[in-house]
Amino acid sequence: MSYFEYSNPKIRYTGRWGELNNTMTATACGSYFEFAFEGENCFMFFDLESCSRPFGHVYISVDDGAKIEAELTHFMKIRANDNGTHHVKVIYKSAVEIHSRFYHPLDGKISLKGIETENLVVLPDDNRLKIEFIGDSITEGVLATSEKPELLEVYPEYQDNRVYADDVTETYAWKTAKILNLRPYFMGYGAVGLTRSGCGEYPPAAVGYPYCFDGVETTFEPDIVMCNHGANDRGNADRYFNEYEKMLDLIRQKHPNALVVVLGAFVGFNAEELTDFVKEYNKKNNCAVKYIYTKGIVPEEPLHPSASSHTILSKYIANELKKFIG
Template sequence: MNIPYTHESIRLTGRWDRGADCATATATGSYIEFAFRGKMAVAKFNIVSNAQPRLHLWIQIDGGDMIEANIDSHIRVLAKNDGDHVCRIIYKGGTELDRRWYQPLTGKVSFVGVQTETPIPITPDNRRTIEFVGDSITEGVLIDTDFNSGDVPLSTAVFDVMRCYQDDVCATYAWQTAEALDLRPIFMGYGAVGVTRAGAGDVPAAPESYLYNFDGSPITHESADYILINHGANDRPNGVERYLQKYEELLDVIREHNPTSVIVSLSAFVGTFHGELGEMIERYNQKHGCCVHFIDSFGWIPEVPLHPLRDGHSTVAKNLIPLMKEIVK
């Protein structure tokens, strides 16, 4: 039996464009869940425009261990025992330079549906939600360095296309924080993007891109209970004045679209204008009569490497989680 992605057995979390034939996401951390009875199901994807090497997924059954796999047109999952099961498929990572904003999209997950004999309604996920708005660090770029040991030099071109083997959104400070706080995560992280600049794959600057899944596709997901912004690592060259101006624009866009969400500003881990940002947030709150929370992350991790490894993300999470617990009550 072929089940469309709109079926009651399927749930999508993240920034998804819900088209007639498939649901499409370009942000890592977006995920699919589907429930079925029996032992086997097949998840179906439209990969016609996906670039090589194809992006990577995490596949998990019944909350157990996760297995990494390339996206493909058909992905078969086989449970050990007959019974009721839930499969989760997460957009783990891909090539940062793939097209994720303008057509044709080459770095996207286009989920068609599931083939299974007995789909069953999926249990509601009533957890509160948190949206992470950031850059390559938020999406988990270059978390793993062991793909190339250094024995064989890689050209820049080869290095860029092999990034799907080194990126992992589920190892990020953001994913770890959401898990620790029992929040359902929504991700908007794109490499090289800042509040003052566009990024990899021609993704526009954050104030211009926030309201869209990708070009021509306005976001339709419900506002998150909490929204955490981490921008600044890519904005240093454009100066503090422009940074603060564009950051304020991003706050305006986010607050207007999500009037009931709790907003958290987390300064860039490399320390970009962190003092000035904290002062601006204070002025912004006074001006608008609101309560945007500010967390200064300066000093949590070294400034090098720019992209934290797994242990660096864990260090950030260990610092961030107790501070977020004071906000998430």
Template sequence: MLPASALQPYGRYVVNQEQNVELISSAVHFGFSFEGEECQIYATIPNPEGHNYLQYELDGVYQKRIKISGNSQEPIRITAPGAGTHTIWIYKATEAHTGPIGIQKIAAKNIKSIKKPTQPLIEFIGNSITCGAAADPSEVPCGTGVYHDQHNAYMAYGPRVARSLGANFILSSVSGIGIYRNWNSNGPTMPQVYEKLDFQDQNSKLWQFATFTPQVVSIALGTNDFSKGDGKKERLPFDSASFVSTYIRFVQVVKTKYPRAQIALLSSPMVNGSNRTLLQNCLTAVKQSTDTSYPADKPVALYFFRPMQARGCSGHPNVEDHAILAAELEPFFKQLLL
């Protein structure tokens, strides 16, 4: 039996009063090894009426998502093909706003917690695209179920890039969020929630940034600032001055958390036409201002996505689109990790 407190998660998490590990951020993950053909994971969620998703790798090969129902009393059973020693990595498939997934304990023969190998770390800050939201309708078709039924954080571009480059990753991402305004509201935006443990404005608990030290911090925000919203709520035209000034201040906050990290600003594969050019110009202005303010630091890196006609739910990239985005980004991040 392995108590949750012995796990070594990677990403945003907290050990609660019951000594359970609450998995919070998209793709937060932990590993363990065991002997034999089965292990049992005791997991809970706060909402007895709700559900959430984990996903896992077995012996280095991705398997599938696992649905956790709020009223379930049974452990999750994972079977391995045959005896011997096996390695499992468990990932949270959904984002922080979906609610935490609590891990109580894991039962198996000769079970041992695994620590992530020491590798360069990339933190990916972003919106629903970075979450891998609306990307995987393989079990629940688009337009049915609830929003997080199509989340697949493991297959999002960030984790894919990191795996291909032999890097570690953490995702700091919230669907619908922007720099100075969100998809259909004026806030709370990423600069307002980034320091909160679970990216929720009302939460007094702060994330302990000293837990991980990224070599690169990738920021991909702007899609929602440019959004027209739902067409019902009043929406002012995009304000480039507000966007740039707020973005500059946010980069300064990130630099206070990770003074040595290389900052990378990504555009959006979903912003096209004249807005695409405007977003690129805004990001260039953020870079120029930041580089001037921090002359001793590595210059801010910029990456502008090729336009994409996304094939996932509600205009988002699907799992295959994320593979395309990751392949596009690999050379860029490879250079940053040198």
């Protein structure tokens, strides 16, 4: 068997991944990597240095089969059914909001060191349009699959169970991308807003946006950028709109060719005012930012939608987004 470093070009990364201490690291749930190997056995090696328990959870699927949930460990073994070529996909499913995921040391991260197997095979090209989702805990799937909320009410048990109750693949964002066959990139961190920092000392959205984590800039170029902020900004409306303008300026500056979409807050915060804001922004900047109105699509409570509510949202959002991208 041979050892292949994290930087091997046959490993494909989707999401806010950056190099850190001889690993490829991400802190945003929804980030994933793929590779294809020949043979029966494959070992994946991860760096858990600085990570805090409970460790993040991943979904692992082989040959497009069922997704199996597992806690991150130093190494994970895959044993295939035959000596053929096998495709592996590893999704960063859930983390813990209160862990540090921007400033170092990062204790809520996934860090791939390398892969040991007989041989890695070049993957087919992924030519899907890239969509970036910017949001908060709702976007990263907090409590999206919690079926027994009474188990999550008492701290510290609440946090210990959260990696099971949270699931980025149950979100409106993941499901919207799936409906429209888009390649999803996620920036969702708990309690973050345009006007405030969030859990784990994650900075306000515009401060964190250019980076995978502190000091490491993103390098991917999305075709579509969808911003969903407001649930954590229900304070000063004037400040909210001022910060939203700065955020849109930043997105358009970093990705001048991307279609930019403002997605209304699901809690209904400033829904009508946001309509007028986008119109004025476009007039002022001679641009074509789109707006998707979401008030009333799902109940405003609870703050974190259930998996079924995320499904309703995704169908609605996909239908609206389809009008913009054809």
